[in-house]
Amino acid sequence: xxxxxxEAALISRLSIPSGKIKYIARHCxxxxxxxxxxxxxxxxxxxxxxxxxxxxxxIWKLSDLKDAKGATLPLCRNPxxxxxxxxxxxxxxxxxxxxxxxxxxxxxxxxxHNLDMVTVLASILASGWGNRLPGLISAKVNQFRGHGISAxxxxxxxxxxxxxxxxxxxxxxxxxxxxxxxGMTVKVISxxxxxxxxxxxxxxxxxxxxxxxxxxxxxxxLLNRKADSTNSDRTSEGAVRQIRTSLx
Numbered sequence: 001x002x003x004x005x006x007e008a009a010l011i012s013r014l015s016i017p018s019g020k021i022k023y024i025a026r027h028c029x030x031x032x033x034x035x036x037x038x039x040x041x042x043x044x045x046x047x048x049x050x051x052x053x054x055x056x057x058x059i060w061k062l063s064d065l066k067d068a069k070g071a072t073l074p075l076c077r078n079p080x081x082x083x084x085x086x087x088x089x090x091x092x093x094x095x096x097x098x099x100x101x102x103x104x105x106x107x108x109x110x111x112x113h114n115l116d117m118v119t120v121l122a123s124i125l126a127s128g129w130g131n132r133l134p135g136l137i138s139a140k141v142n143q144f145r146g147h148g149i150s151a152x153x154x155x156x157x158x159x160x161x162x163x164x165x166x167x168x169x170x171x172x173x174x175x176x177x178x179x180x181x182x183g184m185t186v187k188v189i190s191x192x193x194x195x196x197x198x199x200x201x202x203x204x205x206x207x208x209x210x211x212x213x214x215x216x217x218x219x220x221x222l223l224n225r226k227a228d229s230t231n232s233d234r235t236s237e238g239a240v241r242q243i244r245t246s247l248x
Contacts, residue, residue, distance in 0.1 A: 004088075004104050004110065004114045004115075004117055004118050005106075005110065005111070005114050006088075006104040006105060006106050006110070006114075007028060007029050007105055007106060007107045008026070008027065008028040008029070008039035008103075008104070008105035009026065009027055009028075009039075009102070009103065009104050009105070010023060010025065010026030010027070010039055010041065010102075010103050010105075011023075011024045011025045011026070011092075011100070011101070011102050011103075012024060012026075012041045012043065012100070012101060012103065013098050013099070013100050013137065014041070014043060014044070014051070014098060014099040014100075014101070015097065015098055016052065016095075016096065016097055016098055016099060019044070021040075021041050023038075023041075023209070024100075024137060026038055026039055026205070026209075027202075027205055028105075028205070029198075029201075038205075038208055038214050038215065039103075039105055040081075041101075041103060042062065042081070042084070042087045042089070042103060042105070043089050043099070043101050043103060045062070045065075045080070045087075046060050046061070046062050046064075046065070046087055046089045047060050047089060047091075051099060052094060052099070053094075054091040054094065055091065056091050056092060056093055056094065056126040056129075056130065057090065057091070057092075057122045057123035057125070057126035057127070058090070058091060058122070059088060059089075059090060059118065059119055059122055060088070060089040060090075060091075061086065061087070061088055061089075062080065062084070062086055062087040062088075063086055065080075083107055084105060084106075084107070085106050085107055085108055085109055086105075086106040086108075086109060086110055087103060087104070087105050087106070088103065088104045088106075088110075088115075088118055089101055089102070089103050090102040090103075090118070090122045090125065090126065091126070092125065092126050092129040092130075093126070093129055093130060100129065100137070102125060104118065159222075159223070159225055160177055160211060160222055160223055160225075161174070161177060161178060161181065161223065167207075167210040167211050168210060169207065169210060170206075172203055173203050173206060173207050173210075175193075176189060176200060176203045176204065176207065177207060177219075177223055179192065180216065180219065180220060180223060181220070181223040181224065186200050186201065186204075204216065204219075207219065
């Protein structure tokens, strides 16, 4: 992402024919935002009907859907998200069941040397992706699904900050969640912990993946969710001990 000077980068798996997106990895620079949201895939918008036939390692650009004056061409069936100046999609693998791809999102027009860098790396990334161990990505996706609190049945809901740590948060991530629940912003947390805001946002990106939250508002809702009756026998002392340990 930094090599191409992009604001967001994501690797996704689009299921065929359901069209459901599973995010393998994604990261976004949320400069100046208190409530950042995760980038969403634009592969279907950029590739359209060519999605199933796009060659691995090829380059597809959102700007190709616009004319010389910047107006969206008729073949673009969906509206372009506000603030998205350019999106580059690199197909990594296409099978009968899924379409794996890399995306780079730009809020500005990317420089030619950045596009050249993506072009050089595209075929290398696709080749490496094709040579991966069988089942590696499926296992990764299932791991994220297992971490996701939303995957737990309603009758067995467990708070994120429960002593059992159901989302498998690291100590740093647990600490950030505890401070968010207290109403602290990214800036306040970074100042309190004496780290840069980018570090906190990096923790948040990992937390979003593990909890299936798409932004901080949704994460706060999950953090403030109360334990159900099946967990009522857990004492508050255990929760306090876990938080104190993470803050130490």
